Amino acid sequence: MKKNDIILIICILVVAGLVIAMTRFTNQTKNGDEAVAVVTIDGIEYARYPLDKDVTETIEISDNNYNVISIHDGQCEISDASCPDQICVYHNPIENNGQTIVCLPNRLVVTIENGSDNDIDGATY
Amino acid sequence: MNTKKVAYLGLFIALAFVLSYVEFLLPLSIGIPGAKIGLANLVVMVALYTIGNKNAFLLSLVRVILVGLTFGNLAMMIYSMAGAMLSFLVMIIAKRTKLFSITGVSVLGGVFHNVGQILVAMLVLDTASLIYYLPFLIVIGTISGIVIGVISGMITARVGRLFDIK
Numbered sequence: 450m451k452k453n454d455i456i457l458i459i460c461i462l463v464v465a466g467l468v469i470a471m472t473r474f475t476n477q478t479k480n481g482d483e484a485v486a487v488v489t490i491d492g493i494e495y496a497r498y499p500l501d502k503d504v505t506e507t508i509e510i511s512d513n514n515y516n517v518i519s520i521h522d523g524q525c526e527i528s529d530a531s532c533p534d535q536i537c538v539y540h541n542p543i544e545n546n547g548q549t550i551v552c553l554p555n556r557l558v559v560t561i562e563n564g565s566d567n568d569i570d571g572a573t574y
Numbered sequence: 575m576n577t578k579k580v581a582y583l584g585l586f587i588a589l590a591f592v593l594s595y596v597e598f599l600l601p602l603s604i605g606i607p608g609a610k611i612g613l614a615n616l617v618v619m620v621a622l623y624t625i626g627n628k629n630a631f632l633l634s635l636v637r638v639i640l641v642g643l644t645f646g647n648l649a650m651m652i653y654s655m656a657g658a659m660l661s662f663l664v665m666i667i668a669k670r671t672k673l674f675s676i677t678g679v680s681v682l683g684g685v686f687h688n689v690g691q692i693l694v695a696m697l698v699l700d701t702a703s704l705i706y707y708l709p710f711l712i713v714i715g716t717i718s719g720i721v722i723g724v725i726s727g728m729i730t731a732r733v734g735r736l737f738d739i740k
Contacts, residue, residue, distance in 0.1 A: 451674060453674050454723075457681060458716060461712060462713065462716060465709040465712040469709045469710070472706060492701060533647070547703070547706065551695075551699070553699075554649060558701050558704075560703050
């Protein structure tokens with residue numbers, strides 16, 4: 450390893466760290482409105498589910514694909530999906546503002562809006 | 575392209591293909607889409623430093639298409655193609671500036687692979703919220719880039735001259 454390599458690695462890590470810190474700062478919430486999970490398919494908003502009401506719903510996507518969204522205890526998760534990688538199913542439940550579950554194969558995105566601030570760990574995004 | 579070149583390129587492609595399969599069997603489930611160890615990048619790195627830029631580019635291209643058709647779907651192929659092409663471009667530039675060793679080039683490759691993937695995913699899904707993943711993916715890309723860079727440096731130093739076909 451050359452000296453330049455180490456400088457490069459440190460620079461990249463510092464920039465990434467700053468961005469993580471910044472997103473946590475600018476992610477201040479407008480509390481007051483109730484928290485909702487916004488489901489977007491292919492960039493088009495599909496539905497909104499308030500987090501204070503327990504619900505389980507199957508979202509049908511073209512070609513027999515589906516994601517099952519489940520809201521309980523103020524948290525939102527994907528409990529089942531037709532996608533091959535199942536990354537969205539393994540994703541931890543989300544509840545804080547700006548947290549996102551993405552299912553790339555089904556082009557489905559779930560984002561929390563108006564949620565409480567994420568005061569635990571940014572790494573759970 | 576002489577026979578030796580064809581043979582070596584075939585060998586490298588097969589190796590990259592197998593490593594992609596190994597990676598496919600051992601997914602890194604940390605809840606971030608697109609996070610991978612990048613084992614196949616090891617082959618691309620070694621190729622870049624032994625059989626030349628043009629051949630390494632061909633290798634990268636053929637690998638993405640083969641792996642996409644075999645293990646993935648069209649969407650996954652588009653993401654990895656974007657990542658592979660952007661990362662290859664950056665690696666070539668980084669290599670040409672001669673500022674960095676193989677490790678630095680590999681780190682840049684790993685980082686920009688993830689940047690390319692996220693940019694295309696943002697375009698395809700038409701959502702900006704994916705940008706939240708980017709810093710974490712950059713950190714992961716850096717770490718895997720260091721590992722891949724050090725290993726490919728060792729390989730190149732030991733067996734690199736065997737592939738001297740330029």
